[in-house]
Amino acid sequence: MRRKTNPWGRPPWTVNFRPAPLAIPDHVDFAVVGGGFSGLSAAAWLRRYAPSKSVLVLESASLGDGASGRTGGMALAETAAGNLPGLGDVLAGYKKILRALQIDSRLTLPGVWELSRSASAMKNSPISWNDSGNLKAVRRVPGGTVDPGRVLAGLARAAENAGAQILEHAEVHALNFSDPVRLEVRHKLRGRIHRKEIRAGQVLLATNAFSLDLSGVRSAAEPKLTFALATAPLSAAQRKAVGLSSRFPFYTVDFPYLWGRLLENNGVIFGAGFVPPYLGTPARFPLGGHWTKKRASDLRRYDVRKGESAARLRWLESRVRHLHPSLASVRITHRWGGPILLTEKMLPIFRHHPHSTGVMLLAGFNGHGVALSVYLGQWAAQALLARRSLPDWP
């Protein structure tokens, strides 16, 4: 049977986990909506801290169909807004979580190059690229890389092994803020939609750039699609010539933005570009702007092989080929896009739902969520179990 092509393209890893079949419960202690890094981390930790409580993860697509399966895989420190009160050491916490949950993540934390065209370059910058000016390394900051497919599968396995139930193709399309909270779920099974109401003592909405009406953050956050491509493996000589022998990932601190990293097979991922995910005509999407339902639902159906997305990917490919002579004719093996949620001042959203203290929100990592989502997923579990307060971020 031919596999259905994903309109967002295919990243160079797989999520090697499918949840066990289950009978959908009528009532759970904790419902986690969203099976990305945040939701799966929270689910695993909820069951580890409270093995007698029932935990159900509801994922509207397949695990990995959101940002977590389509990410770049750079593990970065702090948040996109920098350090925040009470945040702690994200990278140390991330490493500890991956170890505790026995996830073979391929995490390495050698450091990350910050690149710039305008700031003064490091002495002996290993990188000298041509991209709207001369891009050079300006400093090394903490961070590194993981294999996102392994992390996602590992978190799902850890959650299921700890006793959480995971249901794919189960979209929560409405919440009733009663006590207990009632979730209206549409579960797609063998091509048919089954409707079901589930009652939950508490709910964690870890839905990222989707379902902004459900999470009540539409006016405070802006979803976008962003893009990446992977090259065929580079030889040792090519890696040396382009300045990636150290295997440090990199991102620019000025614009146009560019980020990337080596894969284990010595291919390189490069990423850049944002597109507002709707098919309509307005070209601008101001923060706090109004979205109609139709536009919001277009996020899932957006095809990166067409229109503005395809143009962004072509632009990215052309930039990569011009970065350095060694990359001029490199083969591109993968092209894909994925959703990110931009927030005001780049602050993560980690608080109760405006309509209910029984519903918690965790989202809005501003393209900086590989380590942070897993780290705050653990914190969310602690907060749901009243073991720790939510942060006091604006």
Ligand SMILES: Cc1cc2nc3c(=O)[nH]c(=O)nc-3n(C[C@H](O)[C@H](O)[C@H](O)COP(=O)(O)OP(=O)(O)OC[C@H]3O[C@@H](n4cnc5c(N)ncnc54)[C@H](O)[C@@H]3O)c2cc1C
């Ligand atoms: C191309 C790309 C590159 C990136 N690179 C990096 C990087 O190198 N470093 C970094 O730190 N960050 C990066 N990011 C950001 C990082 O991947 C995200 O911050 C992180 O994966 C967010 O995890 P999440 O669990 O919050 O969201 P997601 O992984 O998006 O999970 C949310 C899930 O909720 C599900 N869902 C939504 N609505 C419903 C509903 N109503 N009912 C049920 N389920 C629902 C979705 O299907 C989805 O699976 C990148 C993102 C992209 C797209």
